[in-house]
Amino acid sequence: MQQREYIGLEDQYGAHNYKPLDVVLSRGKGVWVWDVDGNKYLDCLAAYSAVNQGHCHPKIMQAMMTQAEKLTLTSRAFRNDQLGPFYKELCELTNSHKVLPMNSGAEAVETAIKTVRKWGYTVKGVAEDQAEIIVCDNNFHGRTISIVSFSTDDNARAGFGPFTPGFKCVSYGDAAAFEAAITENTVAFLVEPIQGEAGVMIPPDGYLKKVREICDRRNVVLILDEIQTGLGRTGKLLTEEYEGIEADLTIIGKALSGGFYPISAVLSNTEVMNVLQPGEHGSTFGGNPLACAVARAALKVLFEENLIENSYEQGKYFLDGLKQISHPHIKEVRGRGLMLAIEFHPEVGGARDYCYKLKEQGILAKDTHENIVRFAPPLVIKREEVDQILDAVNKALPVS
Numbered sequence: 001m002q003q004r005e006y007i008g009l010e011d012q013y014g015a016h017n018y019k020p021l022d023v024v025l026s027r028g029k030g031v032w033v034w035d036v037d038g039n040k041y042l043d044c045l046a047a048y049s050a051v052n053q054g055h056c057h058p059k060i061m062q063a064m065m066t067q068a069e070k071l072t073l074t075s076r077a078f079r080n081d082q083l084g085p086f087y088k089e090l091c092e093l094t095n096s097h098k099v100l101p102m103n104s105g106a107e108a109v110e111t112a113i114k115t116v117r118k119w120g121y122t123v124k125g126v127a128e129d130q131a132e133i134i135v136c137d138n139n140f141h142g143r144t145i146s147i148v149s150f151s152t153d154d155n156a157r158a159g160f161g162p163f164t165p166g167f168k169c170v171s172y173g174d175a176a177a178f179e180a181a182i183t184e185n186t187v188a189f190l191v192e193p194i195q196g197e198a199g200v201m202i203p204p205d206g207y208l209k210k211v212r213e214i215c216d217r218r219n220v221v222l223i224l225d226e227i228q229t230g231l232g233r234t235g236k237l238l239t240e241e242y243e244g245i246e247a248d249l250t251i252i253g254k255a256l257s258g259g260f261y262p263i264s265a266v267l268s269n270t271e272v273m274n275v276l277q278p279g280e281h282g283s284t285f286g287g288n289p290l291a292c293a294v295a296r297a298a299l300k301v302l303f304e305e306n307l308i309e310n311s312y313e314q315g316k317y318f319l320d321g322l323k324q325i326s327h328p329h330i331k332e333v334r335g336r337g338l339m340l341a342i343e344f345h346p347e348v349g350g351a352r353d354y355c356y357k358l359k360e361q362g363i364l365a366k367d368t369h370e371n372i373v374r375f376a377p378p379l380v381i382k383r384e385e386v387d388q389i390l391d392a393v394n395k396a397l398p399v400s
């Protein structure tokens with residue numbers, strides 16, 4: 001079949017809830033993917049950071065095959081021999097006390113929301129149904145009704161009401177605005193350490209530290225959504241490490257499986273998680289043995305192959321390279337680890353066209369908004385491959 005036939009099938013039979021770049025991929029290895037015609041591309045999106053370990057990592061694949069032949073799903077009605085070791089390894093790596101496993105990122109965010117509401121009523125003493133959670137402008141935490149209820153993106157919300165109450169929005173990066181919004185009913189602050197979908201928005205230095213201090217002082221649970229920033233993406237295991245803080249609840253997903261399987265988790269550093277009692281929350285597939293075996297292997301690969309250090313090093317080199325590009329259309333380049341972006345002047349826009357230009361150069365990247373292009377390749381990337389991206393970035397810019 002031709003690429004346009006595959007695209008035709010998607011258009012005819014599928015819901016149109018995405019507008020993908022028109023490239024039909026059929027194979028991947030490491031940082032590379034191939035389309036059905038055999039064209040090779042360097043993947044600079046890595047499935048929104050779910051493929052940090054690189055496409056089809058052999059060790060994760062082996063763990064998945066081995067486990068798939070033994071036991072895939074028990075439900076949590078029974079126990080399985082992968083869940084306990086998965087909990088222990090994840091807690092030791094992230095310095096956490098407790099784990100609650102789910103599947104998608106959005107489910108883990110919902111889990112955190114339920115947990116802090118319950119904590120608010122049973123521990124903090126908030127009056128029934130009055131709990132408030134503070135979030136930030138331009139947040140992205142997923143697509144469920146409750147989560148889009150506190151989105152500030154019209155596209156995500158319009159037409160989907162009525163919305164879930166109990167959320168309050170403050171401007172991102174402004175610790176004073178956060179503190180001013182706290183009331184006696186505030187149970188938690190939910191925030192991304194770097195806003196990914198908003199276009200790799202990096203808050204001012206010291207923001208998370210201040211937020212941590214305010215949460216401690218005002219008895220508010222700090223929830224960091226590290227679904228995209230976590231697991232090595234920004235050059236540390238968790239982005240909170242840059243400010244030497246620890247969240248009370250940390251949400252991870254995406255790269256937790258290295259792209260093989262939907263696995264997410266809420267990590268708890270405090271006793272917050274203890275408010276959940278049997279029967280109050282769960283998921284048929286959450287914590288299944290296949291997921292746990294895959295996640296154990298995916299975590300092991302991050303450390304055994306020094307992918308977190310590599311993300312830090314290559315990310316620095318990549319950002320330095322971007323900074324050396326001078327072009328009148330570029331407003332700013334920014335990044336931390338291998339989470340980078342080029343922002344064009346808003347009046348120029350053209351991010352999507354630019355992504356098609358990059359595709360001609362063998363680079364797949366994703367536009368976010370009209371004028372921002374994000375670069376987030378798998379963390380297995382080598383320096384020569386970063387050079388290849390930088391070269392393509394230059395060549396794809398319009399002659400000025």
Ligand SMILES: *Cc1c(COP(=O)(O)O)cnc(C)c1O
Binds near residue numbers: 106141142227
């Ligand atoms: C991707 C993402 C989510 C949602 O994860 P899904 O697996 O798509 O539900 C939530 N928060 C952040 C920061 C994300 O990047």
